[in-house]
Amino acid sequence: MTAVEADLAAGFAATIAAGDRIEPRDWMPEGYRRTVVRQVAQHAHSEIIGMQPEGAWITRAPSLRRKAILLAKVQDEAGHGLYLYSACETLGVSRQDLTEQLISGAQKYSSIFNYPTLSYADVGTIGWLVDGAAICNQVPLCRTSYGPYGRAMIRICKEESFHQRQGFELLATMMRGTDEQRAMVQESVDRFWRPALMMFGPPDADSPNTQQSMEWGIKRHTNDELRARFIEMTAPQAAALGVTLPGNDLDWDEFWRVVKGGGPCATERIAHRKQAHDDGAWVREAATAFAAREPREPQEPRGAAR
Amino acid sequence: MTRSEWPLYEVFVRSKRGLNHVHVGSLHAPDDALALRHARDVYTRRSEGVSIWVVRSDAITASSPDEKDPLFAPSGDKVYRHPTFYDIPDDVPHM
Amino acid sequence: MDDNAYAGLLVDDAHWAFGEAAHDDPLAGMDLTVPDGIDPVELASYCLVLGDDALVLGHRLSEWCSRAPDLEEDVALANIALDLVGQARLLLARAAAADPALVPDLPEGSPVPAEDALAFFRDAGDFRNATLVELPNGDFAETVCRVLVFATHRLALFERLSDHPDRALRGIAARGVKELTYHRDFAGRWFVVLAGGTEESRRRLEAGLATVWAHRRELGEDPQAEEVLGRVLDAAGVTAPDVRPPAILGGHTPHLTDLLAEMQSVARAHPRGRW
Numbered sequence: 001m002t003a004v005e006a007d008l009a010a011g012f013a014a015t016i017a018a019g020d021r022i023e024p025r026d027w028m029p030e031g032y033r034r035t036v037v038r039q040v041a042q043h044a045h046s047e048i049i050g051m052q053p054e055g056a057w058i059t060r061a062p063s064l065r066r067k068a069i070l071l072a073k074v075q076d077e078a079g080h081g082l083y084l085y086s087a088c089e090t091l092g093v094s095r096q097d098l099t100e101q102l103i104s105g106a107q108k109y110s111s112i113f114n115y116p117t118l119s120y121a122d123v124g125t126i127g128w129l130v131d132g133a134a135i136c137n138q139v140p141l142c143r144t145s146y147g148p149y150g151r152a153m154i155r156i157c158k159e160e161s162f163h164q165r166q167g168f169e170l171l172a173t174m175m176r177g178t179d180e181q182r183a184m185v186q187e188s189v190d191r192f193w194r195p196a197l198m199m200f201g202p203p204d205a206d207s208p209n210t211q212q213s214m215e216w217g218i219k220r221h222t223n224d225e226l227r228a229r230f231i232e233m234t235a236p237q238a239a240a241l242g243v244t245l246p247g248n249d250l251d252w253d254e255f256w257r258v259v260k261g262g263g264p265c266a267t268e269r270i271a272h273r274k275q276a277h278d279d280g281a282w283v284r285e286a287a288t289a290f291a292a293r294e295p296r297e298p299q300e301p302r303g304a305a306r
Numbered sequence: 307m308t309r310s311e312w313p314l315y316e317v318f319v320r321s322k323r324g325l326n327h328v329h330v331g332s333l334h335a336p337d338d339a340l341a342l343r344h345a346r347d348v349y350t351r352r353s354e355g356v357s358i359w360v361v362r363s364d365a366i367t368a369s370s371p372d373e374k375d376p377l378f379a380p381s382g383d384k385v386y387r388h389p390t391f392y393d394i395p396d397d398v399p400h401m
Numbered sequence: 402m403d404d405n406a407y408a409g410l411l412v413d414d415a416h417w418a419f420g421e422a423a424h425d426d427p428l429a430g431m432d433l434t435v436p437d438g439i440d441p442v443e444l445a446s447y448c449l450v451l452g453d454d455a456l457v458l459g460h461r462l463s464e465w466c467s468r469a470p471d472l473e474e475d476v477a478l479a480n481i482a483l484d485l486v487g488q489a490r491l492l493l494a495r496a497a498a499a500d501p502a503l504v505p506d507l508p509e510g511s512p513v514p515a516e517d518a519l520a521f522f523r524d525a526g527d528f529r530n531a532t533l534v535e536l537p538n539g540d541f542a543e544t545v546c547r548v549l550v551f552a553t554h555r556l557a558l559f560e561r562l563s564d565h566p567d568r569a570l571r572g573i574a575a576r577g578v579k580e581l582t583y584h585r586d587f588a589g590r591w592f593v594v595l596a597g598g599t600e601e602s603r604r605r606l607e608a609g610l611a612t613v614w615a616h617r618r619e620l621g622e623d624p625q626a627e628e629v630l631g632r633v634l635d636a637a638g639v640t641a642p643d644v645r646p647p648a649i650l651g652g653h654t655p656h657l658t659d660l661l662a663e664m665q666s667v668a669r670a671h672p673r674g675r676w
């Protein structure tokens with residue numbers, strides 16, 4: 001390490017130690033940059049792939065109000081992916097590159113979205129438990145050390161709280177409906193509870209990157225801490241709904257299998273994303289060609305544009 | 307398939323009268339006109355009375371935070387640097 | 402949250418799409434008395450036509466979700482779909498309030514609100530929408546053409562409704578004008594971009610326009626819409642296609658039946674359900 005590099009490294013460490021943010025043009029260790037890119041990219045991919053399981057029910061939503069709520073929710077997830085890809089772009093990685101890496105399988109997304117959605121109750125359960133678990137993970141990330149990521153998270157968390165509320169409210173309404181609807185809710189919760197707990201990642205002992213990520217302030221709590229907090233928060237909500245939560249025993253072999261792409265819907269999720277990306281290629285090209293041909297619109301002199 | 311990625315734009319929003327425009331994020335668009343539409347759709351959900359600026363990221367000149375930084379030797383670099391490819395290892399996803 | 406750069410932006414939930422959708426009663430606060438000299442049955446039937454158009458096109462546009470050419474367009478198309486579903490909800494509720502006889506019978510004690518009974522428990526033969534909105538989605542170019550033609554016609558119509566004697570319909574139209582202006586501009590801009598983009602985009606646009614044009618007559622003769630569409634086509638350097646309207650038996654294509662089978666499947670499986 002040269003003297004200049006040592007100096008820069010010390011400056012970086014001091015910024016982190018002071019709880020300050022790292023901004024895009026700051027010097028940063030290569031490992032830090034790579035870790036941020038990996039985490040933000042995976043998060044962005046999760047938002048985009050996460051549109052599919054619920055999106056499949058937009059065309060079957062059973063009331064006009066639910067149709068609008070679900071569409072607005074899934075639309076938010078597109079926005080979340082967009083904010084996060086932008087945060088990655090501040091580190092010089094383009095959305096196009098990231099999308100290609102998602103499609104090729106080089107980068108992962110949250111394995112929760114490889115589970116199928118089998119009934120309309122799943123829309124409620126995903127909002128309540130999956131968005132709920134996401135909030136637990138994400139609220140601390142508003143204070144993550146990488147500035148653009150933290151700022152994206154502030155906006156995302158605000159919207160996630162609506163996602164969780166709409167999910168809970170759907171389930172609560174269904175629980176006031178027919179016996180059949182109550183059974184649908186319980187069945188859905190039975191299927192999603194353990195996968196939701198697995199969203200916090202493997203136990204701390206098996207999470208090799210956690211320590212470094214915490215030292216860098218990218219992560220702020222361990223997987224097990226966050227999981228325990230989620231379980232504690234959810235229990236009274238389940239009681240209020242009148243559903244029983246299955247046990248908290250987790251099958252980590254299944255977890256690793258799903259993470260490695262063995263989930264029931266993994267192939268179809270990627271194929272769906274690839275299809276949209278490929279089908280859109282001619283549109284993106286056409287707009288680029290058009291913009292290249294059009295002269296930039298003349299700027300009116302407006303004095304100071306403030 | 308040719309690679310055709312739209313340029314990146316930075317979005318600034320004045321959410322109500324009396325406030326400055328604040329940087330709220332970025333997006334991609336083929337040109338200025340669509341960038342403005344996208345900004346309305348994505349960052350304001352079309353609420354009325356807000357004022358939006360969009361500017362191509364590569365049109366912004368930024369100061370270097372640390373003049374000793376060898377990566378940014380000529381000060382007054384562009385904020386948007388050219389894409390570099392990062393090979394990202396498999397890992398546990400965090401949502 | 403400290404250091405929140407968005408404090409000014411995130412003032413209240415109402416400005417998110419969800420804020421609108423959250424209300425239980427779409428017509429809350431509206432005066433629903435049918436004014437003197439207006440036949441409630443005719444008013445209801447008119448609202449049903451307008452509501453069905455919005456519902457079916459909103460549904461088709463919602464099918465784009467997670468399939469658009471890029472994330473920005475995904476968000477934009479969802480916004481348009483949300484506006485149309487919102488219009489449908491108001492118009493169907495208005496129709497039901499003006500003429501309760503329109504609302505299909507549901508089992509005793511069903512909590513399904515009237516606008517949902519109309520949307521989810523009528524068969525294709527009772528739908529009043531134009532065939533233009535029920536056709537399956539083609540590519541993005543076809544959707545751009547469809548939104549352009551639909552929004553242009555509907556905007557011209559809604560502007561005229563601003564002096565309709567029914568206060569509720571007037572209110573719904575006034576709100577719709579702002580939304581439709583945006584839809585028309587969005588589609589108009591893309592129309593020009595695709596026309597002047599690549600050879601492929603031009604070819605697809607012309608094909609999409611031919612499909613849409615053939616179904617346009619059902620939206621009615623409208624000089625104002627005609628004039629606006631003429632200007633957009635001019636700006637894009639596209640000539641209006643010479644196509645004949647297809648002969649459609651019974652007012653609808655079989656696509657509407659398929660669309661409804663999917664849209665109504667959950668609601669009909671639970672006629673006493675609460676959602």
Ligand SMILES: [Fe+2]
Binds near residue numbers: 047076077080156160
């Ligand atoms: Fe999200």
Ligand SMILES: [Fe+2]
Binds near residue numbers: 131
């Ligand atoms: Fe969410």
